[in-house]
Amino acid sequence: MKLYYSDTLNPRKACAVARHLKLPVEFIHVALEKGEHRTPQFCAMNPNAKVPVLVDGELVLWESNAIMCHLAEKAGSDLWPRDERRIEVLRWLMWDATEFAPAASTFYFEHIIKPRFLRSEADPAEIARVTPDFERYASVLEAHLKGRDYLVGNALTVADFAVGITLPYAGKTGLPLQAFPEIRRWHAQLDELPAWREPFPALQATAAA
Template identity: 55%
Template sequence: MRLYYSETMNPRKACAAARYLDSPVEFVRVDLQAGEHKKADFLRLNPNGRVPVLQVGKATLWEANAIMCRLSDEAGADFWPHDERQIDVIRWFSWDAQHFTRHAGTLYFENLIKPAIGLGAPDAAAVELATCHFRAAAAVLDAHLVQNSYLVGAALTVADFATAVALPYAERIHLPLDEFPAIQRWRARLNELPAWREPFPH
């Protein structure tokens, strides 16, 4: 298996999952600044021109959440559960995409990516709106985590890696995590995992 990645937010969770599961993947770095993700060879792997991509034989799979689930199945792990918890994982995937990481992703782009690629200063109005929406979503997540160590059940699942993907960048993208102690405890719990702390190949 080959896992195509870059050192950016969405590939981070796929790489972390591969390391956590000790998956036998070959990590293939895609140089976004050089435009490798827009070249014909890569577009045959993912017509969206985005990373991550998992290649298994002649088949390819894109979208980080799906890749995490496939890696879990390949490993015969319970990280992507196949019992009654699975519906709850899908619920958190959907909620996260529409709320938590959606708005954290805007802050990631405005505060980290734009300056890094020379697109100028963050858009103050976009930052203010995203921060407001992020706070609302974080309040929902924090309330859940007051009563639960992980998002689904009593153990780590792909839902945790999916939803927490912006947290390693929290200080740099100005996420107001000080207001949410249960999220902070969850973040610390994830940071105990070497695969989560250091997901990318060196």
């Protein structure tokens, strides 16, 4: 399997799951700053011109959540459950994509992507605009996490990898987590996973197992 990635937010999910499961994945870095994601060769794999992309034999798969689920299924891992929990995992993946992530990832875009790739500073007005949304949905997550170690079935799943993906950058992005102790506790637990702390392979490396 080949996993095309950059050291940015959504590829972090796929890389973390691949490394956590110790799968025989060849990690191929895509230099966004050089436009490598817009080349005809890359766009033939993903017409959206985005990373990550997983190539597994004849299968070419894009979208980080789908890649996580495929990797977990490939490994026979309960990260993508086979029982009734699967619907609950799917619910949290959808909630993250439509509610939580759009607000949380704006902090990431403003404070990390703009300075790095656009050579511009964060827009305080944009941060102010999304802060109420972030706090609203963080309150939903906070309430759900009370008495739980993980989001679904009290066991680690791809839902945790998805919903928590902006939290490693909380310090750099100024995510307002002060009022959310359960979220901070949950992320501290995720941070005990080596693959969560260090999801990306060294750029000089071409493979990891």
